[in-house]
Amino acid sequence: MILEMELKTTRFEVDGPIATLTLSRPERRNAWTGRMHTELRHLLQRADSDPEIRTVIITGANDDFCVGADSQALEGHLEKGGYDPGTSADIANPGYGVASEFDQNFAFMFGLNVTTIAAVNGAAAGVGLVLACYCDLRFASKHAKLTTAHGPLGLPAEFGLSWLLPRLIGLTRANDLLISSRVITAAETAGWGLFNEILESAELLPHAESYASELVARVSPSAQRMTKLQVYLDQHRDVGSAVAESERLLETAMVDPDYQEGVRALMERRPPRWN
């Protein structure tokens, strides 16, 4: 059982199979802190352990997504003469233990059972952009400002974003964002494949919610979980192993009640009823 944790920097709302996790330090434009990191992991752990929750929408309070590391923390590192993540040893480790490749900060999101959807409602900078990119799907408000932010701070690309971004948008565009750290709007990335859709601010959350609702109605819980895991494991193996694994999973899936319900719903031309 997962104990409740007091939420000081986030909000968490559950509506049936869909949870919404809101980064919420509006007075600091939802800047990232060790506390926020700790709460995010705690909430993802909670969502991931709850068989009712299948999809988590991650967004930001008010008009920002997350402007990156809090500048007070940046100064703190300077004073301390080194990086202090601001987290303690008992931080939750959701998604860990699934594949050794995923057992790291942010990469653990690939190991989650739940599908994660970023709803980038405003500025996503530095670690804020990292978080959005590690989600499985991404929607953005057209005016949202994006930047990798590490370059002007003399820092390396953060948390493996240099691994991930080329796989989202190709090397040419990834190099632009990663090497130049320039600020662009979500609208400027239209056609890049960085976002699944770029919307008016007012339409962002409703769209993400309706996408999530349709997804969980259409797709079986087991298929949703398996497919996500296949995608990220397949980034780490050869094509033949991917095919062999998909056939092994198929054997198993065909004795699962989800398959029975799926075929029956298809035959009876009705929506499936997943348990």
Next chain:
Amino acid sequence: MILEMELKTTRFEVDGPIATLTLSRPERRNAWTGRMHTELRHLLQRADSDPEIRTVIITGANDDFCVGADSQALEGHLEKGGYDPGTSADIANPGYGVASEFDQNFAFMFGLNVTTIAAVNGAAAGVGLVLACYCDLRFASKHAKLTTAHGPLGLPAEFGLSWLLPRLIGLTRANDLLISSRVITAAETAGWGLFNEILESAELLPHAESYASELVARVSPSAQRMTKLQVYLDQHRDVGSAVAESERLLETAMVDPDYQEGVRALMERRPPRWN
């Protein structure tokens, strides 16, 4: 020598260096069966063993490409309590033995000598979409409906499509199609790089044929084969090994008659005449 096989679910026409393989069970919207799989492999084997054939266009009869596994087969798996591919042990294995990574269902298409071009003339669902994606090039009719189809059946992503699709269109869009199994039209994928071109239905096959004709006229048979193999092997090795291999191949190619003809045609400003 490859024996003739009675074609019950496909058609096969050869026009010089270009063959057209048509999935043809129009009464079942070209739904996939073990028989169709067996004939497809047989025909690809035949094409691949024939030095005259350099390119195979794969399309569907009437207004569909292939709507995926036949629903009768889906019910059959349910009754049998497990997956039955409907193929027998003596199925042809074209493209096998080229690289161990390719020695699996559909992945073997990377090992073929021939270039494969999907002409997606209508609905491509489930294994139908898989087949289209394993082709080297892809053209589509704008109205063609596409879906991964496995999600509503409680199944995993099929035949390594979770390996392949992110390499065609990036992770963000691939996750959309793979995790949500929603239905989209080819027209909606404009700009994604899923298709080389999206056309009016009437222009689809003529366009694929003229692309294929120009390709085989322009490019030498040896270059066409080598390049295809390099592309897929290079997905499985580091950049330096890819360069080293390209230089090794270059050495060999420069003593090949195709190189002599290519240089002469260039010097004489005339089209090459490949043997």
Next chain:
Amino acid sequence: MILEMELKTTRFEVDGPIATLTLSRPERRNAWTGRMHTELRHLLQRADSDPEIRTVIITGANDDFCVGADSQALEGHLEKGGYDPGTSADIANPGYGVASEFDQNFAFMFGLNVTTIAAVNGAAAGVGLVLACYCDLRFASKHAKLTTAHGPLGLPAEFGLSWLLPRLIGLTRANDLLISSRVITAAETAGWGLFNEILESAELLPHAESYASELVARVSPSAQRMTKLQVYLDQHRDVGSAVAESERLLETAMVDPDYQEGVRALMERRPPRWN
């Protein structure tokens, strides 16, 4: 210290942190020769060893970028019965020794300290296109003609372009360019992510220069170097290793003067002053 070399096939101009390397054999449309290769490597070595130079723009004299291997060399290979790169053993090896995966022709460009920007001002064919693609960023004149060129010569994809191009534009479009060797204009690749921007000829160099100037003003020298290396190494390792390495680099970077200056500039809301 690097000795001066007489430049017969290139020009090299340094303007503060930005160097411009111009391929210059205008009478042969900047066709590639062993001499040009030797000078290019020499100049990249020089740029890479000069701590003042942070970005190298690579472009072509007059109206071409580089039309590929000189046709006289192609005939020479034919007469000699094999490939002769036209370079000698004492050719410079910039970028070598950084990672074994990069210790090959063109792949060494991934190991350079400097950021490379291709300004494709006109035809880029064969090895000319290869050179453009190995640059970190790419701008093009809309009328620039592009082709892989190897197909009509009976040759394999050159210098690992079959590794690189799918990572720039996805497999579908890469196969089109690599297997068909057809000629397209830069304008036709709009939306592909092959170029960071496609411009009118007159705007090309000014745009590349202003992009480079803004980059070196905004980003710290150390961040620029680290990020580039992360991107290409991360193409060769798993996501978790990429994250772990980014955290290790972060620790180191936070005791670097660039970090101090970056944070101070941010706090004082002024542009950073990099040393």
